[in-house]
Amino acid sequence: MTSSTDSLDLDAASSALDVRLAARRGALTGHTSGLAAAFVQGNLAILPASLADDFRRYCELNPKACPLLGVSEPGDPRLTALGADLDLRSDVPRYRVWRDGELVDQPTDVGRWWRDDLVAFVIGCSFSFEHALLAEGIPLRHVAQGRNVAMYRTNLETQPAGVFRGPTVVSMRPLNAADAIRAIQITSRLPQVHGAPLHLGDPARIGILDIDRPDYGDPIDIRDGELPVFWACGVTPQAAIATARPPFCITHAPGCMLVTDLLNRDLLNRDLIAA
Amino acid sequence: MTSSTDSLDLDAASSALDVRLAARRGALTGHTSGLAAAFVQGNLAILPASLADDFRRYCELNPKACPLLGVSEPGDPRLTALGADLDLRSDVPRYRVWRDGELVDQPTDVGRWWRDDLVAFVIGCSFSFEHALLAEGIPLRHVAQGRNVAMYRTNLETQPAGVFRGPTVVSMRPLNAADAIRAIQITSRLPQVHGAPLHLGDPARIGILDIDRPDYGDPIDIRDGELPVFWACGVTPQAAIATARPPFCITHAPGCMLVTDLLNRDLLNRDLIAA
Numbered sequence: 354m355t356s357s358t359d360s361l362d363l364d365a366a367s368s369a370l371d372v373r374l375a376a377r378r379g380a381l382t383g384h385t386s387g388l389a390a391a392f393v394q395g396n397l398a399i400l401p402a403s404l405a406d407d408f409r410r411y412c413e414l415n416p417k418a419c420p421l422l423g424v425s426e427p428g429d430p431r432l433t434a435l436g437a438d439l440d441l442r443s444d445v446p447r448y449r450v451w452r453d454g455e456l457v458d459q460p461t462d463v464g465r466w467w468r469d470d471l472v473a474f475v476i477g478c479s480f481s482f483e484h485a486l487l488a489e490g491i492p493l494r495h496v497a498q499g500r501n502v503a504m505y506r507t508n509l510e511t512q513p514a515g516v517f518r519g520p521t522v523v524s525m526r527p528l529n530a531a532d533a534i535r536a537i538q539i540t541s542r543l544p545q546v547h548g549a550p551l552h553l554g555d556p557a558r559i560g561i562l563d564i565d566r567p568d569y570g571d572p573i574d575i576r577d578g579e580l581p582v583f584w585a586c587g588v589t590p591q592a593a594i595a596t597a598r599p600p601f602c603i604t605h606a607p608g609c610m611l612v613t614d615l616l617n618r619d620l621l622n623r624d625l626i627a628a
Numbered sequence: 629m630t631s632s633t634d635s636l637d638l639d640a641a642s643s644a645l646d647v648r649l650a651a652r653r654g655a656l657t658g659h660t661s662g663l664a665a666a667f668v669q670g671n672l673a674i675l676p677a678s679l680a681d682d683f684r685r686y687c688e689l690n691p692k693a694c695p696l697l698g699v700s701e702p703g704d705p706r707l708t709a710l711g712a713d714l715d716l717r718s719d720v721p722r723y724r725v726w727r728d729g730e731l732v733d734q735p736t737d738v739g740r741w742w743r744d745d746l747v748a749f750v751i752g753c754s755f756s757f758e759h760a761l762l763a764e765g766i767p768l769r770h771v772a773q774g775r776n777v778a779m780y781r782t783n784l785e786t787q788p789a790g791v792f793r794g795p796t797v798v799s800m801r802p803l804n805a806a807d808a809i810r811a812i813q814i815t816s817r818l819p820q821v822h823g824a825p826l827h828l829g830d831p832a833r834i835g836i837l838d839i840d841r842p843d844y845g846d847p848i849d850i851r852d853g854e855l856p857v858f859w860a861c862g863v864t865p866q867a868a869i870a871t872a873r874p875p876f877c878i879t880h881a882p883g884c885m886l887v888t889d890l891l892n893r894d895l896l897n898r899d900l901i902a903a
Contacts, residue, residue: 533828541813
């Protein structure tokens with residue numbers, strides 16, 4: 354066994370199943386960025402059933418930040434809609450386990466933490482729309498520079514549900530105007546992975562006071578002639594969970610996503626923006 | 629007969645045929661803005677057949693500025709694809725007749741100017757997409773203020789064809805970021821009436837040095853938190869014709885459009901922006 358992906362023969366051309374099996378046997382323990390590029394990757398949040406109804410409602414009330422790709426049955430570690438063999442206890446390369454909001458473990462398998470009342474939520478992730486943008490020739494500076502995307506807490510409050518509430522977190526990509534227009538067209542067709550941007554232009558309009566100091570991720574230059582373009586981000590539900598401090602919770606470790614059998618190309622919604 | 633629309637019982641609910649018949653009998657001689665709102669209005673350019681191939685190619689090479697709705701057969705004053713009864717010689721409320729680039733007549737009927745070699749081009753107009761934007765609740769300040777839209781010559785050169793060449797002319801509408809994003813989504817679905825914007829944000833990037841001094845139309849305020857959004861404009865082919873100074877040419881008078889039987893709602897292209 355190894356913790357490196359170099360000897361695993363996993364790359365952009367791998368299948369989702371290849372990635373899940375490598376994670377399941379403990380061979381893949383790092384991030385999934387760039388692996389199995391055709392397939393949809395998701396954020397994972399696993400909560401006790403007592404909180405699941407509120408969290409589901411929170412996601413449904415805030416679909417741009419928390420687009421639900423799948424929800425498991427209480428106690429069932431499978432989620433066949435996202436992969437026939439999928440095992441929620443082992444198929445993410447690395448997990449985080451939380452008690453009362455405190456990080457207590459970062460295992461590669463959560464079999465020993467599993468409970469009969471756990472409900473898993475899989476939430477769309479910007480990897481999918483970044484694939485679509487790059488495929489259309491739109492340059493993404495943080496990808497070219499090998500950095501994490503810049504993310505910010507905004508003054509756009511989410512719709513609360515039960516204990517879940519907080520600001521919308523956005524990711525920012527600098528684009529020239531022509532690319533920004535095309536990026537809006539492309540991501541409008543991808544509602545299950547955050548959809549169209551929430552904002553572009555002046556960061557102060559959404560409460561971002563210093564664009565050079567992101568709240569998460571890495572800062573990125575905005576060059577002459579570029580506009581910052583802001584999309585709702587999957588960190589939003591993570592921040593809501595952190596604020597709620599549930600008695601028990603499991604999430605993926607940053608960048609270590611659940612790779613599903615959904616195809617990125619099937620996410621295209623041709624009818625979404627009919628006037 | 630009257631030159632006022634007030635006594636004509638024409639309004640937004642009128643049919644295209646009502647408007648054409650009123651123009652045909654000489655009762656309607658003014659602008660068509662706000663009339664027969666369900667129907668597509670078009671810019672008209674009528675050229676000798678010797679120039680028609682070049683002009684058609686110019687339109688096809690520059691589809692965002694010059695989206696062709698219809699082209700007539702040489703000498704035929706009908707264009708049944710845009711209206712079964714349509715008569716190109718009489719159905720526009722007021723025409724302009726040009727010789728060698730000089731305005732020589734502004735009649736309400738061009739029967740006496742008609743020739744066996746004339747070819748008519750009907751080109752999509754922003755009235756259609758403005759209907760769509762207003763219907764989606766996006767405010768348009770120039771409409772609210774009863775002004776003409778602000779239009780600018782840019783440094784974006786059109787693709788030339790024969791004698792036809794020149795800058796892309798754009799219209800500008802100030803919108804807040806959220807409305808700009810929705811306006812991009814909506815107009816992306818309307819390629820026959822200029823489609824998505826060409827640019828938004830800094831006017832200097834497309835060669836507009838003083839946003840307060842449009843080259844055509846009326847200036848309009850850009851308020852705090854708004855971005856100027858720029859669409860290709862039907863004045864582009866008019867400017868190309870003015871530069872070419874053809875020996876003979878007929879156009880519509882400004883604002884006096886050809887009202888067709890096409891429905892604005894049928895212009896929606898659901899597949900246009902498939903990634």
